[in-house]
Amino acid sequence: MLNIGCHLSASKGYLHMGKEAKSINANTFQFFTRNPRGGKAKDIDENDVKAFIEFAKENNFSQILAHAPYTLNPCSKDEHIREFALNTMADDLRRMEYTPYQLYNFHPGSHVGQGVEIGIDFIVKQLNTVLTPDMTTTVLLETMAGKGSEIGRSFEELKEILDGVKLDNKMGVCMDTCHIYDAGYDIVNDLDGVLDEFDRIIGLDRLCAIHMNDSKNPFESHKDRHEKIGEGSIGFDTMVKVINNPRLQGIPILLETPNELDGYAHEIEILRNAYKG
Ligand code: FE
Ligand code: FE
Numbered sequence: 001m002l003n004i005g006c007h008l009s010a011s012k013g014y015l016h017m018g019k020e021a022k023s024i025n026a027n028t029f030q031f032f033t034r035n036p037r038g039g040k041a042k043d044i045d046e047n048d049v050k051a052f053i054e055f056a057k058e059n060n061f062s063q064i065l066a067h068a069p070y071t072l073n074p075c076s077k078d079e080h081i082r083e084f085a086l087n088t089m090a091d092d093l094r095r096m097e098y099t100p101y102q103l104y105n106f107h108p109g110s111h112v113g114q115g116v117e118i119g120i121d122f123i124v125k126q127l128n129t130v131l132t133p134d135m136t137t138t139v140l141l142e143t144m145a146g147k148g149s150e151i152g153r154s155f156e157e158l159k160e161i162l163d164g165v166k167l168d169n170k171m172g173v174c175m176d177t178c179h180i181y182d183a184g185y186d187i188v189n190d191l192d193g194v195l196d197e198f199d200r201i202i203g204l205d206r207l208c209a210i211h212m213n214d215s216k217n218p219f220e221s222h223k224d225r226h227e228k229i230g231e232g233s234i235g236f237d238t239m240v241k242v243i244n245n246p247r248l249q250g251i252p253i254l255l256e257t258p259n260e261l262d263g264y265a266h267e268i269e270i271l272r273n274a275y276k277g
């Protein structure tokens with residue numbers, strides 16, 4: 001089963017996103033919980049949510065992925081920025097419960113010179129504050145390219161965060177193909193070796209979502225610039241290997257490539273055609 005979709009605008013609500021996804025032959029999607037730069041979230045429309053849940057069931061949607069604003073930095077040096085991250089995530093997670101059992105992804109953060117260990121401590125502290133035993137959402141750490149002082153550039157760093165979280169059964173990982181390639185995991189020449197390493201360090205049972213992006217930059221460049229599928233340094237063949245890998249079956253795959261809806265429709269079509277399952 002290939003569960004695939006792309007990033008969509010949330011401005012017209014859940015049902016609209018569901019229909020938009022269906023119109024491009026997707027059965028999942030990603031959206032920002034609020035303006036990607038932060039700010040206040042739109043009020044939840046309970047009728048819209050109910051209609052979406054029904055629609056998703058009828059159309060065999062897999063889990064959908066909510067993405068935290070990318071300005072959220074739980075390990076900033078600045079207390080106010082950390083507080084903003086905490087309040088934003090807590091509010092996002094409250095809102096996520098309107099659509100139970102879905103996924104919430106965030107970038108672990110940038111330690112801005114304080115060092116990885118201090119950064120990881122702040123991230124763990126935030127997660128231990130916002131996660132609650134009764135929540136149904138799974139919170140995902142995204143694998144990062146290692147730009148600047150980004151935390152999450154290695155599987156070991158993510159594992160260290162997971163190890164610090166008390167309610168770690170609420171946690172998972174979202175693997176971004178562009179980011180891990182930029183970070184130095186050679187999925188082009190040794191996808192299975194990378195998956196082995198992920199499994200050994202984190203555990204593949206933690207892998208809950210995949211961001212599928214090609215990269216504008218070469219291997220190990222630590223840059224994080226997404227490219228259209230097949231047009232970057234990773235290439236189409238590797239993407240085909242990813243979607244057909246026996247260990248990655250069923251995991252929702254989300255495109256974050258530089259595209260409008262028609263471009264996403266095209267990428268979903270070529271990937272579905274290349275799927276052998
Ligand atoms: Fe992301
Ligand atoms: Fe991503």
Ligand code: ZN
Nearest residue numbers: 178179224226
């Ligand atoms: Zn990225």
